[in-house]
Amino acid sequence: MANIRILPLVLAMGFATQAQAADLLDITRDALTHNASLSSSRSLYQSVEDNERIELADLLPQISATGTVSRTDVTGNSQSGAEGDYTDSNIVLNVNQQLFDAADWYELATSKDSTEQQKLLLDSDQQQLLYDVASAYFTILNNRDILDARIAQEKAFSRQMDQANQQFEVGLIAITDVQEAKASYDDARAQRIAAEADLQVSFEALQQLTGQQYDSIDGLEEDLAIEAPVPASRGKWVEMALVNNPLIGAAQKGIDVAKGDVNTSRAGHLPEVGAFATYSYDETDVASSGGYQEYNQIGIQASLPIYTGGRTSAQVRQSTHLLEQSQFDLLDQQRSTTQSVRSLYSQVRSDVLTVKARKQAIVSSRSALEATRSGYEVGTRNIVDVLDAEQTLYQALADYASSRYTYVLDLLNLRQAAGIIDVNAVRDLNESLKRDRQVSLVLNDEDSEELESTP
Numbered sequence: 417m418a419n420i421r422i423l424p425l426v427l428a429m430g431f432a433t434q435a436q437a438a439d440l441l442d443i444t445r446d447a448l449t450h451n452a453s454l455s456s457s458r459s460l461y462q463s464v465e466d467n468e469r470i471e472l473a474d475l476l477p478q479i480s481a482t483g484t485v486s487r488t489d490v491t492g493n494s495q496s497g498a499e500g501d502y503t504d505s506n507i508v509l510n511v512n513q514q515l516f517d518a519a520d521w522y523e524l525a526t527s528k529d530s531t532e533q534q535k536l537l538l539d540s541d542q543q544q545l546l547y548d549v550a551s552a553y554f555t556i557l558n559n560r561d562i563l564d565a566r567i568a569q570e571k572a573f574s575r576q577m578d579q580a581n582q583q584f585e586v587g588l589i590a591i592t593d594v595q596e597a598k599a600s601y602d603d604a605r606a607q608r609i610a611a612e613a614d615l616q617v618s619f620e621a622l623q624q625l626t627g628q629q630y631d632s633i634d635g636l637e638e639d640l641a642i643e644a645p646v647p648a649s650r651g652k653w654v655e656m657a658l659v660n661n662p663l664i665g666a667a668q669k670g671i672d673v674a675k676g677d678v679n680t681s682r683a684g685h686l687p688e689v690g691a692f693a694t695y696s697y698d699e700t701d702v703a704s705s706g707g708y709q710e711y712n713q714i715g716i717q718a719s720l721p722i723y724t725g726g727r728t729s730a731q732v733r734q735s736t737h738l739l740e741q742s743q744f745d746l747l748d749q750q751r752s753t754t755q756s757v758r759s760l761y762s763q764v765r766s767d768v769l770t771v772k773a774r775k776q777a778i779v780s781s782r783s784a785l786e787a788t789r790s791g792y793e794v795g796t797r798n799i800v801d802v803l804d805a806e807q808t809l810y811q812a813l814a815d816y817a818s819s820r821y822t823y824v825l826d827l828l829n830l831r832q833a834a835g836i837i838d839v840n841a842v843r844d845l846n847e848s849l850k851r852d853r854q855v856s857l858v859l860n861d862e863d864s865e866e867l868e869s870t871p
Contacts, residue, residue, distance in 0.1 A: 437854065439634040440553050441846040443626055444839065447549045448542070450627035457541040464527075464534040471524040478512045502701050509695040515716070517690070518683035526676030533669035540662040545625070546842055547825075547832045552622040554821040557636055559615045560855040561817035566608040569810035573601040573803070580799060593799040600803040619857050635853030642771045642823055645830060650761045653834055657757045660835030664753055667746040674739035681735045684728035687720040753833060760830040767823035774816035781809040 438446075448454065484506045514520060580597040583589045623629055647653070658664060692715055699708035721728065788805040791797035824845070831837040 437632045437634075438630050439846055439849050439851070440550065441839075441843055443553060443622065443628075443630065443633070444546060444549050444842045446626040446628045447545055448839075451545055451625055452627070454541055454545050457538050461531075461534045461538045465531045468524070468527045468531055471520070471527045474517075474520045475514060475524065479510070481507070481509045483507045505697075505699045507697045511693040513691045515689040515691055517688045518686045519680050522676055522680040522683055526673055526680065529669055529672040529676055533666050533673060536662040536666040536669060540666065543662065543832050543835070543837050546837050546839070547828055549622070549625055550828050550842065550845070551825055552618065552625055553633060554636070554824055556615065556618040556622060556633060557855055558818055558821040559611065559618045560635075562814045563608070563611040563615055565810045565814040565817070566604065566611040568813075569806065570601070570604040570608045572806050572810070573597070573604045576799070576803065576806070577601045589799065596800050596803060600807070615857065632854045632856040634849035634851050635855050636820065636824075637848050637850050637853065640820060640824075640848050642768050642820070644768055645761060645764050645827060650758055653757050653761050653830065654754050656836060657753050657834040658750060661749075661753050661833065662835055664746070664749050664835075667742070667749040670742040671739070671746060674735065674742040677735040678732065678739055681728065681731040684721065684724070684731060687718055689716065689718045691716050756833045757830065760826060760833055764823065764826045764830055767819065767826050771816070771819045771823055774812065774819040777812045778809070778816055781805070781812040785809050 484504070486504045487501065488504065489501050577594075577597040577600075580589060580594045584591060584594045619630065622633075645653070692713075694711070694713040696711040696713075697708065698711075785802075785805040785808070788797050788801050792799065792802050828837060828841070828845070831841055
C-alpha cells in the first residue's frame with residue numbers, strides 16, 4: 417500500500433499549472449468564453465450573418481473603372497508616311513443598377529432567414545454547453561462521493577480482515593473466514609482504485625469543456641431540496657418546449673429558407689432589367705489625328721431567358737423537394753422533442769421518489785449491518801454475512817449520492833429540452849453549492865495516511 421499516494425501526487429502535479437478553485441457559475445463562464453465548439457458555432461453564425469451583406473450588395477449600384485496607357489512605335493513605307501512613336505490613354509467608367517431581378521431579392525430574404533436559423537442553432541449549442549458543463553461538474557461530485565464510500569468501505573474491510581486474523585490466531589474461526597475477509601478487502605481496494613481513476617477522468621472532462629484547470633470545486637449541500645418539476649404538468653412542459661426549444665425554432669426557420677430557395681429557382685423564368693451608364697475618355701498624340709474624345713452613354717438593358725435546356729424547371733423541382741424535406745424535419749423535431757420532454761418529466765418525478773428511497777435504504781442497511789454484527793458476535797451469523805452487510809451499506813451510500821446528482825441533471829436536461837436553460841438557471845443551481853464542501857482531485861492527508869498504513 418506504500419504507493420497508494422502515487423495517483424494523488426501525479427494528479428496534483430498534472431494540475432499544478434494554472435489550477436484554481438471554482439464553483440459551477442465560474443466554470444460555466446469559463447466555458448462560454450473558452451469552449452472551442454461554441455466558439456466555432458459563433459464563427460459560423462457570423463459567417464452566415466455576413467452573407468446578408470453579400471446578397472444586399474447585388475441590389476446596390478455596381479461601379480467600376482478601367483484605364484489603359486499604351487506606347488506605340490510605327491515604322492513602314494506606306495504613302496501616308498504615318499510612322500513614329502505615339503501614346504494612347506483611355507479611361508472608362510461604368511455604372512450598373514439592377515431595376516428588377518427577382519432572384520436577387522429572394523436571395524436577400526433567404527439569407528436573412530438563414531441568419532435567424534443559425535442564431536437559433538447557436539442558442540441550441542450554448543444551451544447544450546450549459547448542460548454539458550453541469551453534467552461534467554456533477555459527475556465530479558458524484559465520483560468523489562463514490563470514492564469516499566469506497567475509501568470508507570476499504571477501511572472497514574481492512575479492520576474486518578485484521579479482526580479475522582486475530583480471531584484465527586486464537587482459534588476462534590477457521591482459515592476460510594480469513595480468506596473471505598481478505599477477498600472482500602482486495603475487492604474493495606480494487607473498487608477504490610477504480611473510483612480514483614474515475615475522479616481523474618471526470619476532472620479532465622471538465623477541463624476539455626473550458627480549456628481551464630481546476631484543483632477543487634464546490635460541493636453540493638446535503639439538504640438540497642428534492643422536488644417535483646414546476647409546473648407540475650407534463651403537458652405544460654411540452655407546450656413550453658414547442659414554443660421555446662431552439663432546435664424546433666431552427667427547423668421552422670429551415671422551412672422559410674427552403675421556401676425562399678423555391679422562389680429563387682422560380683425567378684429563373686422571369687426577366688431581368690437594369691440601368692447602365694458609361695463614360696469613356698480617349699487621348700492620343702498621333703501627329704495626324706492627335707487629340708482626345710469623350711463618350712457618354714446611358715440606357716436600360718433587359719434580358720429574358722427563353723430556353724435554358726430545362727435547367728430552371730429542374731431547379732424548381734429540386735428546391736420543392738428540399739422544402740418538403742424541411743417540413744418533415746420540423747415534424748420529426750417536434751415529435752422528438754415532445755417524446756424527450758415527456759420522458760424527462762416522468763424521470764424527474766421518479767428521481768424524487770428514488771432519492772427518498774435511497775436515503776431510507778441507508779438507514780435500513782445500517783440497521784441490518786448492526787444486527788448482523790451482533791449476530792456474528794454471538795455466533796448466529798458468519799463473517800460472510802457481515803461482509804455482505806457492509807458491502808450493502810456502502811453501496812447504498814454510493815447509490816444515494818448518485819441519485820441526488822441524477823435528479824439535478826435530469827431536471828436540467830428537462831429544462832434544456834423545454835428550451836429554458838440559461839445562465840440564470842445555472843446561477844440558481846449554484847446557490848446549492850457550498851465552499852466548505854469543496855471537492856478536490858487530491859485525497860486529503862487523513863485518508864491517504866490511513867490507507868497508506870493498511871497492509
